[in-house]
Amino acid sequence: MTEPSTTNPTALAVEMRRVTKQFPGVLANDCINLQVAYGEIHAIIGENGAGKSTLMSVLSGLLKADEGEVLLKGHPVRGRPHLVSRRGLGMVYQHFMLVPNFTVAENVILGNEPGDRVHLDLRAAEEAVRRLGQDYGLNLDPAARIEDLSVGEQQRVEILKVLYRGSDVIVLDEPTQVLTLQEKNELFETLRCLVRDGRTIIFITHHLEEVMALSDRVTVLRRGRVVASLAIQDTDIATLAQLMVGREIGPGEKRTGDVTGDVVLEVSDLTAVSERGLQALDGVSFGVRGGEILGLAGVEGNGQRELVETLTGLRIPSGGEIRIGDQSTHGWSPRQFLEAGVAVIPENRRVRGVVEPFTIAENLVLGRHWKRPFSKGWVLDLGAMEAEAKSLISDFGIVPPDPEILVRTLSGGNQQRVVVARELAKKPVVLIAAHPTRGLDIAGRQFAHSCLLRERSLGAAILLVSSDLEEILDLGDRIAVIFEGRITGILPREEASEGKLGLLMVGARR
Amino acid sequence: MKDLSIRRIVRELGQALLPLALALAVGAVIILAIGENPLTVFGLMLRGSFGSLRRLSGTLQEASPMIFTGVSVALAFRAGLFNIGAEGQLLIGGFAAAWAGFALTGLPGPLHVVFCVVAAAAAGLVWGLIPGILKARLGVHEVINTIMLNYVALSLTNFLVGHPYFKEPGQIPQTRDIAASSVLPRFEFLYAHAKVNAGLWVALAVMVAVGYLLARTRYGFEIKAVGYNPEASEAAGISKSRVIWTTMGLSGAIAGLAGAEQVLGVFRCFVSPFPFGYGFVGIAVALLARNNPLAVLPAALIFGALTSGAQEVDVHSGTPREITVVLQGIFVLFIACEFVLRRKRRVGETEGGPKAGGKGREEEGRGEDG
Known part of the structure; x- marks a missing residue:
């Protein structure tokens, strides 16, 4: 384990002076000044493409700034990422860097293995991981394999990794994107605990309520520039939102008109099996009318992905039927679904x-x-x-x-x-939108929503799959909830509330 | 459709020639160690491959089959498939050409040649379809199957050459000579005993055709889409498995044509053992050409020249001719290094680079089975 390098008490934890980074055709960072004091939680917010990730890549040494200066604990950052990390900077990427079939302990020590030149002291590693976990409430079994862990637990391993390396300035890139509410709260608790212990946190996000809940200061980026850097008590969500997008945000577009179309997409008693041979869909039935948005709510991993795949011909159902208009789709290829007018905005665009x-x-x-x-x-x-x-x-x-x-x-x-x-x-007859706004900023989200509403007014039957209840409640004419491969309820929007849906999402039958 | 500016071409060319320069540098050290002057040896190689019409015809003769196999491997590569089996496809194609060449008589000249060429392509097609269909239907990895089919092709042709129906009577293991009507005319205008033949025109035509296929046709678009991202292609209604088996078949057919060129133009029968290695050189050629069919020509010429320059080195210097094989090996090594470096660079780009500040690693990579 490396000790945190000595701190220069007069300096800031991170200071960036007039950092500029140009890519062909894009000025990603334009003369950015950033000051992060020791022991603070500093949020960096901005829309997609505002320059947040570029700035963090410059800080970590992955990219070299064209102009300007970066100081980490008073020392200029130059050169390679591993040198910067030795100075105490730890990065927790959104996309985890873990070896899936290694254990927690093995992953944590990777690159800093304890033991002598020849032998690997795994027992010491597990002990160190256990101790670190206890200190910061990151409870994990050091001998568990990564592939058996939930996403939230994997993130804890990432955090343990930077702690094990003795990092005292920790950057988290959109850490909450993949977490459940519960996991998010635990993460926040851990971060607060780390700060109490004298560490500094830089936190990249575009969820403003998280900024308000967690951070001490916030720096807003827009189009590669810093538009504001504020103490949290001096600001509020509305101000931040406006700073971020640079314009007033109106209330979201609302739906108009009643649904009168015929049932275009009809699913009856659909079953499907996942790659692992588990029953992913267990008798799913619903119908979507033309000009209607059916929101499908549910905690991720309850069969949504398999449902979307069977509805587009990418997965062959093991039973039941999908009808589009008056056609049975039995035995159809993806191409035939496409030709029949089924369009899909897939869950994982890349x-x-x-x-x-x-x-x-x-x-x-x-x-x-x-x-x-x-x-x-x-x-x-x-x-x-x-x-x-x-x-x-x-x-x-x-x-x-x-x-x-x-x-x-x-x-x-x-x-x-x-x-x-x-x-x-x-010009789809049936549009399947799976998490259409995941990873998008406010403008992108509004754009996607208005697109869906426009398609609705053009008469498309829309299935909106999302784990974001707010989105579902905003857009859905009716709301179905999926749990463990079954539809646990379908509510008209007037009857749906977060509370009711929440119960259905954990399996309470209606 | 992409930018074809002079600058880009110069840059690409420079990147392609860098491995050659490095290989020559290492080669120079080896030649020095032997006690010879590297510059003399390189001069001899250059003279030996381009110094006269005779030597040029030798280079072109070496390059001809390499164009076929290079294009074959490059095409498969674009669909994300490693065709290591060009060697076997070439053998089978060559044998089919020889068979059609001696067994069919009475066809008018041009028709007979065309028939033999088609027979070679068809045989190569079958040899490519086998791993193609196994991959498309059962997901069996094409590298394993193409490698193993190379041995099957080698044994099969060796066996058949010895069969009385095919064998030329006498001690030499070779098939009967093909009919005169099936011979691909040699470039005697270049040099009286030239062995380079009209197969070169076929090679160039195939190369241009594949270039057009990839750049301008619907099928080429689907090949590239599947090669780059099979999942997204499937979602877009492209049949991944159809692209896989057809591309492997096509790739095999093109490699089979190399066999026709050798049999109908150079040997005029199927000899055993058949000249070995054009299929494997094709992999290096495709790598050097970065799987761009049109770049296969210069790449094949470089490898052809390295091979044909050997004799001159042997005769006029104390350096053994094997130095050219050593050079080719080092060359391939450096091409491979460059290839790996380029990949790394690309990964680096997507991580922090010109994402316009977008999140480099955005999206949880929750892969196939979440």
């Missing part, structure tokens, strides 16, 4: 949504590329693809507005816009 090494134009026609005007016979019409891309780029505000840019280089929000643009351009 896996199912986009082909990252393809250009924006190529991604926007993917799934329609075999049709006119994009294909004439066997040959692609690149001109038609480009024309379509240009029009979708301007309709959906994709940035940068260049059809030839690779999707890999886009920010998450813009990748999502590409997916949404493509799926809506199919």
Whole structure:
């Protein structure tokens, strides 16, 4: 274990002076000044693409700033990430860096293994992990394998890792994105405990209520610049939201009109089996009318993913039926679902949504590329693809507005816009939106919501799968709840409340 | 569709030539250790591969099959498939060409050649389809199957060559000579005893066709989509398994054509043992060409020149000709290094790079089975 390096009492924990970082076509960080005092929880907020991650990469030494200076505990940061980490900076990434079939202890010590040159002292490692866990309320079995842990527990392993290395300035990148409410509260408790112990926390998020609940100071980034740095008692949620997006936020768009359409998507007694051979869907039945949004609420991992996959032909149901219009979909390929007018905004856009090494134009026609005007016979019409891309780029505000840019280089929000643009351009009869706003900022979220509402008014039958109750309550005409592969209840929106849904989500039958 | 600016081409070329330069540098050290002058040896190699029409024809002759196998491997690569089996596909294709060449008589000349070429492609196709279908239907890894099918092809052709139906009477293990009507004309205008033949035109035509296929056709688009992201392609209604087996088949057919070029143009029968290694060199060629079909030509020429320059080195210097094999090996090593480095760089980019400040690792990577 390395001791935290000596602190220079006059200095700040982290100080950034006029940090500027330019990427081709984007000024990611523009003359940023940031001051983080010892022992504070400092939140950094901003929309997607505001420059938060770039700034943290500069701090960790992963990227070199074009201009400006970064001081960590009074020492200039230059060079390589492992040197910076030796100075006491610990990063907890959103995407965990764990070896799934190693144990907790093995993961924690990875890179700093105790023992002599030849032997690995695993017992000492487990002891150290246990002690650290007790000190900070991070209770974990050091001998448990990572793959058997929940997401929240895996995050605790990440935190243990930086503590084990003696980090006293800890950066967490969107740590709450993947946590349940309970886990989130535990995380906050741990962070407070760490601060009491003299450590400094930098916390990246775009959930404003978390900022208010947890942090001492907050720095707001917008388009690569610092627009404000405030003590938490001097601000409130509304102010922060406005600073973040740079404009007034109106109340969310509301739905209009009653649902009168016919049932377009009808699912009866659907069953499906997961990869692990477990019953993922256990007799799911519901119908969605044209012009209706059916919200599907539930804690993640209760069969939502399998449901979406069977509804798009990616997974073959083991029983039951899916009807689209008056057609039975028995034995359909994904292509046939697509041709029947089913569009899907997938849960994990980088896996199912986009082909990252393809250009924006190529991604926007993917799934329609075999049709006119994009294909004439066997040959692609690149001109038609480009024309379509240009029009979708301007309709959906994709940035940068260049059809030839690779999707890999886009920010998450813009990748999502590409997916949404493509799926809506199919003029779907049935639209399946799985967590359409996950990882999006406020503007992106409003944009996605207004897209869904527009499709609703155009008469599409929409299934909105989300673990975000607020989103479901805002948009759904009716709300179904899924628990352990079964629908535990379907409520009209007027009857639905967070309380009722919450009960259904943990399996209380209606 | 992508930017084809001069700058980009120069940069790519520079990146491709860097491994060659490094290989030559290491080679120079080895030659020095032997006690020879590296510059002399390299000069001899250059002269031996491009110094006269005779030598040029030798280089082109070496490069011809490499173009086929290079394109074959590159095409499969674009669909995310490692076709290590070009060697076997070449053997089977060559044998089919030889069979069609001697067994069918009475066909008018051009038709006979075309038939033999098609026979080679068809045989290669079958040899490619086997691992392709196994992969598409059962998920069996194509690397294992293509490697093993190389041995099957080798044993099968060796066995068949000895069969009385195929065998040329006499001591030499080879098939009967193909009919004159099935011979691919050699480039005698270049050099009286040139062995480089019209197969080169076929190679170039196939190369351009595959380039067009990938850049401009619907099928090529699907190949690339599946190669880059099979999950998203599936979700977009592309049949992943169809792309896999058809691409493997096509890749095999192209490798089979290399066998036709050798049999119909160079040997005019199927000899046993058949010249070994063009299928494997094809992997290096594709790697150097970065799986861009049009870049396969210069890549194959470089490897062809390295091979054909050997004799000159042997005759006119004290360095053994094997130095060129050593150079090729080192060259491939450096290409592979460069390939790995480029991948690493790309990973680095997505992590902190031009994401426009977007979250580098956004989205929990909750993979396939959450």
